[in-house]
Amino acid sequence: MYLDLVVEIPKLKTGISRKKIKGTTYIYYEHGRKYYAGKQYTVPQCTSIGKVCEDDPTMMYPNGNFLNQKIYIDSTISNMDQLKFFFMCSRNLSAIGVKT
Numbered sequence: 001m002y003l004d005l006v007v008e009i010p011k012l013k014t015g016i017s018r019k020k021i022k023g024t025t026y027i028y029y030e031h032g033r034k035y036y037a038g039k040q041y042t043v044p045q046c047t048s049i050g051k052v053c054e055d056d057p058t059m060m061y062p063n064g065n066f067l068n069q070k071i072y073i074d075s076t077i078s079n080m081d082q083l084k085f086f087f088m089c090s091r092n093l094s095a096i097g098v099k100t
Helices: 064-068 080-095
Strands: 016-021 024-036 041-052 059-062
Touching: 041 064
Parallel strands: none
Antiparallel strands: 016 024, 024 041, 041 059
């Protein structure tokens, strides 16, 4: 579920990547790496945090993972009140068993 507000894509030095799937560009956050000892290489563990806005490539539509990963603290959000309201609602709904 994507929020109906637009936020700036986080400008972290590492951990943010883009992946194009069927013409839509998604933003991923790398939150760790897993090492395979037998093959001696690491594989990134990524989570989708939003999708790029078609009008402005520096902005994105965040999803619930964006809130869960606590990346929104580092990003510039113009609609902070809307984001706080959504976060509070999603926490309250999940407390009573409604999936968001």
